[in-house]
Amino acid sequence: MTKNEIIDELKQRLSKKLYTHSLATGDMAKQLAKVLNSDEEKAYLAGILHDCAKNMPKKELLIYAHNHKIMIDSITLIQPSLLHGVVGANIAKLEFGIDDPEILHAIETHSTGSKEMSLLDKIIYVSDSAEPNRDYEGVDLIRNLAFNGELDKALLEAMNIKLAYVLSKRIMIHLESIEAWNNIVGALFIKKG
Ligand SMILES: [Fe+2]
Ligand SMILES: [Fe+2]
Secondary structure: OOOHHHHHHHHHHHHHHHHHHHHHHHHHHHHHHHHOOOOOOHHHHHHHHEEEEEOOOOHHHHHHHHHOOOOHHHHHHHHHHHHHHHHHHHHHHHOOOOOHHHHHHHHHOOOOOOOOOHHHHHHHHHHHHHOOOOOOOHHHHHHHHHHOOHHHHHHHHHHHHHHHHHOOOOOOOOOHHHHHHHHHHHHHHOOOO
16 A cells, blocks of 8 residues: 555544544654654654554454454453554554564554564654644653653653553553563663673
């Protein structure tokens, strides 16, 4: 699929709000990639496609995961919406023709984060959290850090806000999110040697 065909298809599949969010995430990811000397095209594609499975109902996510042999752990079984990243990566590959493993990994891990996050993974996590339609206390700090090249600090702030929300709602924290948090804290604050 060409980029325009992907955008047209997303418009068909997603709610208006999610479509707007997806395009805005792609635009911000592209801008961040430029600031950070990363691949702008990959960042844009990962950004616009990251939520391509988010409109699927929970039951459908579970059925899709089962049919495609995607591992469903005890936490995703209770909170199936966590599957929209990995299911989205499968749909991006099988239905949108995306073969690039870096793009697919960024889509797969965008909602939980992961232990070893690539530059593209971080760009997508931060763009998803802080694209211009996002409006919450602390979002400007995330944007400012990211556009000043402090992507790890932006990621830490974005994860902090997401984890605080999860704790406040008394819902489970995915193990990948804990790994991602520990890794970024380790990279930023723990002196080695
Ligand atoms: Fe998402
Ligand atoms: Fe998103």
